[in-house]
Amino acid sequence: MxxxxxxxxxxxxxxxxxxxxxxxxxxxxxxxxxxxRPLSFEPRAHRRLAEDLGLRPCTGCAGASGRARCPxxxxxxxxxxxxxxxxxxRCPSCMGAGRVRRVxxxxxxxxxxxxxxxxxxxEMTFVPALFSFEGALERRxxxxxxxxxxxxxxxxxxxxxxxxxxxxxxxxxxxxxxxRFAGTIERAVSGLTALAAGGRLVAQAVRAYAWPLxxxxxxxxxxxxxxxxxxxxxxxxxxxxxxxFNRTVSQTANRT
Numbered sequence: 001m002x003x004x005x006x007x008x009x010x011x012x013x014x015x016x017x018x019x020x021x022x023x024x025x026x027x028x029x030x031x032x033x034x035x036x037r038p039l040s041f042e043p044r045a046h047r048r049l050a051e052d053l054g055l056r057p058c059t060g061c062a063g064a065s066g067r068a069r070c071p072x073x074x075x076x077x078x079x080x081x082x083x084x085x086x087x088x089x090r091c092p093s094c095m096g097a098g099r100v101r102r103v104x105x106x107x108x109x110x111x112x113x114x115x116x117x118x119x120x121x122x123e124m125t126f127v128p129a130l131f132s133f134e135g136a137l138e139r140r141x142x143x144x145x146x147x148x149x150x151x152x153x154x155x156x157x158x159x160x161x162x163x164x165x166x167x168x169x170x171x172x173x174x175x176x177x178x179x180r181f182a183g184t185i186e187r188a189v190s191g192l193t194a195l196a197a198g199g200r201l202v203a204q205a206v207r208a209y210a211w212p213l214x215x216x217x218x219x220x221x222x223x224x225x226x227x228x229x230x231x232x233x234x235x236x237x238x239x240x241x242x243x244x245f246n247r248t249v250s251q252t253a254n255r256t
Contacts, residue, residue, distance in 0.1 A: 001121050002179035003137065003211040003230075005146050006188045008115040009041045014199035015108040017050055023095035024055070027103050035108060038203050044110040051104035058100045060093030067091060110202065116143070117191055121182035124215070129226040129242025136240055137211070137230065144233055146209035152176060155185050155208060176210035 022030075030049035038044060061068045068091040070077070070084035077087045090096040118141065120134040155174045175181065188208065195201065211230065218225040226242035 001182050001213045001215055002176045002184065003121065003134075003213055004119045004152075004181060004184040004188050005141070005150075005209040005211055006115065006117045006119065006192070006206065007145070007209075008113075008117075008192060008204060008206045010113050010115065010192075010195060010201055010205075011038050011041055011203040012111050012113060012196060012199045013108055013202045014111060015106055017104055017106045019053065019102060019104050021056075021059070021093065021100040021102050023093065024097050024099065024101050025095055027052070027101040030103065030105065038110055041112040041203065041205075042110075043112060046108040046110075048106045048108065049103055050106040053102040053104065055099050055101050058091060058094035058098055060100075061091035061098065066094055066096035066098040068093075111199075113195065115192075115195065117188070118211070119184040119187040119191070121184055121213070122187060123182060124228075127226055127242070129224075130228065130240075133228055133240050133242075140232055140238065141211075142233075146211070147233075150176075150209040150211065152208045152210050155181075176212065179210065179212045181210070 027049075030047060032049045035044075035046040035048065058066070067085075067088040070082055070087050070089050072082035073084060073087060077084060091098075094100045118134060118138045120130075120137065124130045124133060152174070157171050157173055173180065174185070192201075192204070192206065214229040216225075216227040216229065218227070228240040229237055230240070232238050
């Protein structure tokens with residue numbers, strides 16, 4: 001069997017909409033549609049036109065031909081030094097047009113995420129003695145990038161022709177030099193898909209590495225023992241002995 005170590009750089013795009021009043025000039029600068037997919041993994045913010053709701057009188061200047069009361073002198077020139085014109089300035093809402101364009105704006109934020117996950121074969125997660133194996137293997141590997149010879153460049157199922165005339169192709173699941181993944185690929189895909197919650201993935205760079213495992217089960221005599229043999233980062237073999245076996249040995253020693 002083989003575990004799967006996934007290193008991923010992704011960009012999740014989140015968005016929301018709001019209705020705002022803009023000057024006609026500012027509204028014309030909004031582009032419709034989606035922004036292009038990012039070419040790098042950096043945070044970005046976008047504004048896009050979702051819907052044009054038409055022109056209407058500006059409430060900022062109350063129909064005063066695009067002029068609003070000066071915020072410094074309060075409409076009374078001479079009280080304070082300012083550069084207004086007879087107590088009025090150009091309306092900041094309509095920029096002097098006297099009308100605004102109401103639009104629905106879509107705000108989009110690109111959030112980069114770095115992900116490192118290890119996935120053990122799912123059938124191991126149903127064995128009480130191996131509940132802590134996945135976490136133990138993660139701690140053993142740490143944050144070091146796995147060796148390049150363990151990298152998997154294509155984890156898609158492939159078709160293989162049969163040797164018999166008229167026989168159709170059969171689907172062969174990917175493996176790593178005879179070590180089957182036994183559901184770890186599906187777990188990894190589900191994990192990456194879940195990262196899109198609250199948005200959608202617009203960029204991703206994923207690298208996957210196999211980690212060979214040898215699962216040994218001793219029995220049927222009690223107590224049953226589960227042992228997983230695996231290489232560490234130096235290539236030396238390590239053994240994980242199931243927790244259930246450790247607890248059983250401890251309880252037996254206490255009774256004696």
